[in-house]
Amino acid sequence: MASISEDQSLIDAFNSSKDIHAITASQVFRVDLQDVTPELRRRAKAVNFGIIYGISSFGLGEDLGISRKEAKEYIDNYYVTYSKVKEYLDKCVSDAKEHGFVKTLYGRIRPIPELQSSNFMQRSFGERVAMNSPIQGTAADIIKLAMIKVYDELKKRGLKSRMILQIHDELLIETANDEIEEVKELLRENMEGAAALAVPLYVDVHTGDTLYDAK
Numbered sequence: 399m400a401s402i403s404e405d406q407s408l409i410d411a412f413n414s415s416k417d418i419h420a421i422t423a424s425q426v427f428r429v430d431l432q433d434v435t436p437e438l439r440r441r442a443k444a445v446n447f448g449i450i451y452g453i454s455s456f457g458l459g460e461d462l463g464i465s466r467k468e469a470k471e472y473i474d475n476y477y478v479t480y481s482k483v484k485e486y487l488d489k490c491v492s493d494a495k496e497h498g499f500v501k502t503l504y505g506r507i508r509p510i511p512e513l514q515s516s517n518f519m520q521r522s523f524g525e526r527v528a529m530n531s532p533i534q535g536t537a538a539d540i541i542k543l544a545m546i547k548v549y550d551e552l553k554k555r556g557l558k559s560r561m562i563l564q565i566h567d568e569l570l571i572e573t574a575n576d577e578i579e580e581v582k583e584l585l586r587e588n589m590e591g592a593a594a595l596a597v598p599l600y601v602d603v604h605t606g607d608t609l610y611d612a613k
Contacts, residue, residue, distance in 0.1 A: 399450055399533050402503060405482035412597035419443040421483035426475045445472050449483065450533050487529045491581035494528035502535035503593075540599075541567050544592035551584045570609060578605060 400408040411421040423442035424431040425449045434442075441462055448458050459469035477484040494500050508531040512524030541564060548569060549561055559577045563570035569589065573581045582603045588599045606612035 399486075400597050402532065403480075403483045403486035404596070405480045405486070408480045408483060419446060422446055422476070422479075425479045426472065428475075434447070441472065442573050445476050447520075449473070449476060449487075450530060452487070452529040490532060491525050491528045494524070498566065500528050500531050501533055502539050504536065504539045505521060506535055506539060508532075508535060537567065538591045541569075544589045545569060547588040547592060548585060551588055555580075555584070559582065570612075 399405075400412050407425070411425070412418055415421050417439075419439050419442045420431060420434045422445065423429070423434045423438040426442060426445065427434075427438055429438065436539065444458060444461050448461065453461075453473075455466045455473055458464075458473060459466045462469065492498055494510050495513050498511070499507050499524070501507055502560065508527070510524045510527050510531075512520045513523050513525035515524070545561065545564060548571075552559055552561065553572075556572070557577050557580070559571055559573040559581050561569060562572050569585065571581055571585060582605070586601045586603055590599045604612045
């Protein structure tokens, strides 16, 4: 969202800290970063993800257990802080209504026929899809590019280790014990280098005898 919307405040927030939710809490709730409580961070996280899904004040209020009025204030404050995000989301909806589809950063198309529906609920769903699909779709594109890069690198190096699973934004590698450090290095390098964005991509690498242990 930061990169595609070109919102400089959001880009700066990412580039200044890995904890975007704490930064957002500080800016949206108008408190110093060191005064951000776990509860404020939790609320900011709900707003960050909710905005991407085109959440309504009613939906955010339900998620956080707060009034619709208070939830609306959160969303309004977010859009004041990150005004280019609001412009971008509005443009996603208007473009989708004009063309009937939206695109990811890499050009993958998502048709949205719901926008032409006579049913209000269907049209509202279509608007949320128009806001969400370019972001979620681009994230899906990036993990696919990362998978290709990691697979090619494992093959190029002739390693015994193999990629066996993708889980959302995670890759699971079955790794030979004597290759663990090398695979950790190539995994981080190729996943973080999967896309050139206005903000860095960060990767956490964990190991374990089972997926549960690695988590």
